[in-house]
Amino acid sequence: MKKDKQQNSRTSRREFIQKSMRLSMGIGLAAVGGLVAFRVHADDTVWQLDPFKCVACGRCADYCVMTPSAVKCVHAFDLCGYCDLCGGYLKPNANARSTAAENQLCPTSAIRRKFVEEPYFEYEIEEKLCIGCGICVEGCTAFGNGSLHLQVRHNVCVNCNECSIARVCPADAFQRVPTSQPYLIKGEWTKDQDKKKQSPTG
Amino acid sequence: MKKRLIKLTLLIFFICLAVTSFAQQQRFPKPEFETGYVQPPTQQPLPRALFLEYLDVIVLIGALILVSWFLLKKRSRQGVLWTSVFSLLYFGFYREGCICAIGSIQNVALAIFDPTYTLPLTALLFFLIPLITALFAGRTFCAGVCPLGAIQDLVAFKPIELPRWLQKVLGLIPYVYLSLAVLYAATRSEFLICRYDPFVGFFRFDGTFQMLLLGGLFLLVGVFVARPYCRFFCPYGVLLGWMSSFSKKHVTITPSTCIQCKLCSNSCPFGAIEEPLLEEGKRRSNVNRLMTYLILIPIWMGIGGLSGSMLHGTLAKFNKTVYLAEMLVQNPDIRFNQENIDARTFMQKGKTMDELVVDAQKIKSQFYWGGWIAGAFMGLVVGLVLVNLSSYRRRNDYEPDRTNCLSCGRCVDYCPVK
Numbered sequence: 001m002k003k004d005k006q007q008n009s010r011t012s013r014r015e016f017i018q019k020s021m022r023l024s025m026g027i028g029l030a031a032v033g034g035l036v037a038f039r040v041h042a043d044d045t046v047w048q049l050d051p052f053k054c055v056a057c058g059r060c061a062d063y064c065v066m067t068p069s070a071v072k073c074v075h076a077f078d079l080c081g082y083c084d085l086c087g088g089y090l091k092p093n094a095n096a097r098s099t100a101a102e103n104q105l106c107p108t109s110a111i112r113r114k115f116v117e118e119p120y121f122e123y124e125i126e127e128k129l130c131i132g133c134g135i136c137v138e139g140c141t142a143f144g145n146g147s148l149h150l151q152v153r154h155n156v157c158v159n160c161n162e163c164s165i166a167r168v169c170p171a172d173a174f175q176r177v178p179t180s181q182p183y184l185i186k187g188e189w190t191k192d193q194d195k196k197k198q199s200p201t202g
Numbered sequence: 203m204k205k206r207l208i209k210l211t212l213l214i215f216f217i218c219l220a221v222t223s224f225a226q227q228q229r230f231p232k233p234e235f236e237t238g239y240v241q242p243p244t245q246q247p248l249p250r251a252l253f254l255e256y257l258d259v260i261v262l263i264g265a266l267i268l269v270s271w272f273l274l275k276k277r278s279r280q281g282v283l284w285t286s287v288f289s290l291l292y293f294g295f296y297r298e299g300c301i302c303a304i305g306s307i308q309n310v311a312l313a314i315f316d317p318t319y320t321l322p323l324t325a326l327l328f329f330l331i332p333l334i335t336a337l338f339a340g341r342t343f344c345a346g347v348c349p350l351g352a353i354q355d356l357v358a359f360k361p362i363e364l365p366r367w368l369q370k371v372l373g374l375i376p377y378v379y380l381s382l383a384v385l386y387a388a389t390r391s392e393f394l395i396c397r398y399d400p401f402v403g404f405f406r407f408d409g410t411f412q413m414l415l416l417g418g419l420f421l422l423v424g425v426f427v428a429r430p431y432c433r434f435f436c437p438y439g440v441l442l443g444w445m446s447s448f449s450k451k452h453v454t455i456t457p458s459t460c461i462q463c464k465l466c467s468n469s470c471p472f473g474a475i476e477e478p479l480l481e482e483g484k485r486r487s488n489v490n491r492l493m494t495y496l497i498l499i500p501i502w503m504g505i506g507g508l509s510g511s512m513l514h515g516t517l518a519k520f521n522k523t524v525y526l527a528e529m530l531v532q533n534p535d536i537r538f539n540q541e542n543i544d545a546r547t548f549m550q551k552g553k554t555m556d557e558l559v560v561d562a563q564k565i566k567s568q569f570y571w572g573g574w575i576a577g578a579f580m581g582l583v584v585g586l587v588l589v590n591l592s593s594y595r596r597r598n599d600y601e602p603d604r605t606n607c608l609s610c611g612r613c614v615d616y617c618p619v620k
């Protein structure tokens with residue numbers, strides 16, 4: 001009690017309040033840190049889209065903060081049938097299986113068709129031209145094997161804190177994935193999944 | 203060749219008939235090549251290396267220490283200015299605005315409320331480190347590390363003084379923004395702060411028209427009203443202000459004792475210098491008024507909470523799921539409209555209407571309780587602002603107002619005392 005009275009000058013009281021408030025602010029910060037501690041991971045995350053959820057709606061081309069979009073078509077060659085009549089390359093009503101632009105589905109002619117051997121053709125994506133519109137993906141999924149699919153390309157993506165496409169994707173295909181495994185490429189990724197299923201310990 | 207093609211065409215025709223959903227199947231087996239064709243690999247360009255993300259954290263710490271040292275030890279505005287230019291180049295133009303401490307509020311909020319979310323350590327560090335620094339040295343983050351602050355600071359050519367009452371009223375916006383940002387992050391709806399970041403489009407030299415327009419507007423206003431985003435919008439500034447109010451050290455205008463020359467009184471472009479104040483009126487009546495305002499706080503909180511919860515329907519409309527559910531319940535015909543991408547996707551996914559409505563209901567109830575909390579928080583803020591206005595703390599000298607002072611160091615150069 002006596003001590004209190006001695007300290008009763010205004011400045012020291014103010015200092016005491018300051019100090020205890022500072023302490024409580026510090027405790028508050030520590031509490032927030034503690035609350036999320038068990039959700040923290042040293043690995044960073046990047047955005048990727050799940051090609052099995054994607055319905056190729058076309059929003060990937062329009063909503064990315066980058067122009068052209070950081071989402072591009074990739075080709076899982078493992079799954080491709082190398083068809084002459086490619087559902088992702090040619091328009092359904094194409095009058096000839098030629099490389100003429102008016103027969104191509106892709107609005108930017110980003111798919112290159114290369115003859116391999118009778119009667120097979122390889123389809124490769126020129127990523128510089130691809131705008132991620134997903135038209136070819138829709139075609140390939142509907143008429144072919146679904147080997148053409150969309151992926152966020154991390155050499156273009158700036159890894160927004162919240163991906164602007166994720167906000168509008170009707171299929172909720174976007175998710176955060178660990179930086180160490182930044183792709184969900186159809187063939188390889190499903191193989192991984194299968195492996196995991198076979199050996200639950202691995 | 204011809205035969206095979208006809209077969210293929212027929213096959214495709216039948217598949218077209220059969221395909222009703224987007225189901226996946228290997229319709230055409232991979233051919234066995236005879237000419238030794240080697241299939242090219244699917245390229246996977248890597249994202250930015252992880253160690254670089256940690257380098258960002260180190261640069262953040264380094265810049266914070268540097269600015270604090272310039273302010274508290276060297277008392278040098280020049281030093282602060284050049285550090286802020288560096289931060290603008292590094293965190294702004296090189297890092298393109300992401301990762302940032304302001305946005306990290308949402309990552310932390312999401313981590314608290316979403317058990318499936320893993321919070322990157324770097325995001326947590328970006329959230330905590332500037333706040334801890336503010337607890338010891340004031341808002342040195344605002345002064346020279348925040349790229350959003352730096353870009354506005356550089357265009358503040360002709361700052362005009364806003365009337366005090368207007369500053370107080372506009373100063374409430376950041377609290378609203380903070381509560382909404384946390385509410386939307388916690389309900390997993392969206393990251394408001396990132397969506398309406400006004401300058402990120404400039405940092406990337408790319409962005410939607412609205413984004414660039416918003417940024418341009420802020421910079422234009424910023425010529426006359428110094429740092430409008432920092433003072434009247436920034437939700438992270440709220441937290442920094444709390445820390446700074448009770449900081450251990452803080453920039454002072456005068457290096458020793460104020461001689462009341464008033465030279466500094468107009469030097470702050472942000473109106474953050476407080477003039478000397480003597481206690482007015484009788485002490486007893488002041489204390490009485492203070493008590494009344496303190497007692498009023500729970501009432502403010504109640505009113506705030508009630509109105510927040512009443513607004514929950516409107517607030518929840520900005521959630522994707524709630525929006526879709528309400529649209530489909532009101533106009534069931536939209537489900538068969540192929541033009542509507544969201545409705546079409548919903549039908550393709552095979553989720554039932556009932557499941558969707560249940561999901562939306564859940565989110566709405568989150569918004570209901572979130573509305574209560576956010577509203578009560580706003581009530582508390584209003585109550586405390588009133589208490590603050592009515593409590594006369596005696597001040598003998600010209601001092602920076604620790605909550606709102608951005609620690610820019612401009613006023614330091616005005617004081618003649620050596």
Ligand code: SF4
Nearest residue numbers: 054055056057060169
């Ligand atoms: S927005 Fe979603 S559904 Fe649409 S194309 Fe992109 S990933 Fe696919």
Ligand code: SF4
Nearest residue numbers: 106130131133134136
């Ligand atoms: S159709 Fe669209 S997604 Fe496919 S390659 Fe062309 S631009 Fe890319």
Ligand code: SF4
Nearest residue numbers: 064157158160163164
């Ligand atoms: S994270 Fe940003 S840059 Fe990357 S795909 Fe999404 S919107 Fe585009």
Ligand code: SF4
Nearest residue numbers: 470607608610611613
């Ligand atoms: S240091 Fe604070 S009080 Fe001084 S001019 Fe800058 S913001 Fe104003």
Ligand code: SF4
Nearest residue numbers: 460461463464466617
């Ligand atoms: S310039 Fe220095 S001495 Fe003069 S009023 Fe301001 S703080 Fe006091």
